[in-house]
Amino acid sequence: MTIVNNVTRLLDSRKISYSAYELTPEKRGAQETAQLLGVDPASIFKTIVVLREKPKKPLLVLVSGDSVVDLKLLASALGEKKVHLPTEKEAEQVTGLQAGGISPLALLNKGFQVVLDSSAQNFEQIHVSGGQRGLNIKLAVADLVKLTNARIKTVSRFSEGL
Numbered sequence: 001m002t003i004v005n006n007v008t009r010l011l012d013s014r015k016i017s018y019s020a021y022e023l024t025p026e027k028r029g030a031q032e033t034a035q036l037l038g039v040d041p042a043s044i045f046k047t048i049v050v051l052r053e054k055p056k057k058p059l060l061v062l063v064s065g066d067s068v069v070d071l072k073l074l075a076s077a078l079g080e081k082k083v084h085l086p087t088e089k090e091a092e093q094v095t096g097l098q099a100g101g102i103s104p105l106a107l108l109n110k111g112f113q114v115v116l117d118s119s120a121q122n123f124e125q126i127h128v129s130g131g132q133r134g135l136n137i138k139l140a141v142a143d144l145v146k147l148t149n150a151r152i153k154t155v156s157r158f159s160e161g162l
Contacts, residue, residue: 027100030065106131
C-alpha cells in the first residue's frame with residue numbers, strides 16, 4: 001500500500017511521472033536514505049530551510065545528500081547580504097512540516113522561493129522528500145523545476161563529514 005498524501009495527489013493531478021518509496025517514518029539523513037534505497041547519495045536531495053535577513057521571506061534550498069548549503073554562495077547567488085539557517089524547531093514552525101519531511105512539493109504556493117543546487121543537473125531524476133517522514137519521491141529534475149519554479153544555482157559544497 002503506497003502512501004497517498006497531498007504531494008502524491010498533486011503529482012497525479014498534474015500527470016507527472018514519479019516513483020514513491022516508503023520507509024519507516026523516522027527522521028534520517030540523506031546518506032542513510034540513499035543506503036536504504038540503494039542509490040547514489042548525490043541523487044538524494046535534502047530540503048534545507050534558509051531565512052533571509054530582509055525581508056524575512058523563507059527559502060527552500062535543495063542540495064544533494066553529500067553536500068551542505070554554502071550560505072555565502074547562496075546569498076551571493078540571490079543578491080542578498082546575508083542568509084542564515086533557522087533552528088530545526090524554527091524550520092518546522094515556518095513550514096508547518098516535520099524536519100525530515102520538509103518538501104518543496106508540499107509547500108507549493110505557500111510563499112517559499114525554491115533554489116535547486118546546480119548539481120541536480122547531473123541527473124535526469126532525483127529523490128526529494130514527499131512531504132512527510134518516510135516518503136521519498138523520485139521525479140525528473142525538469143518536472144521539479146517546472147512545478148516549484150526553482151532557480152538553479154550553485155549553492156552547495158561537498159561535505160566530508162556527512
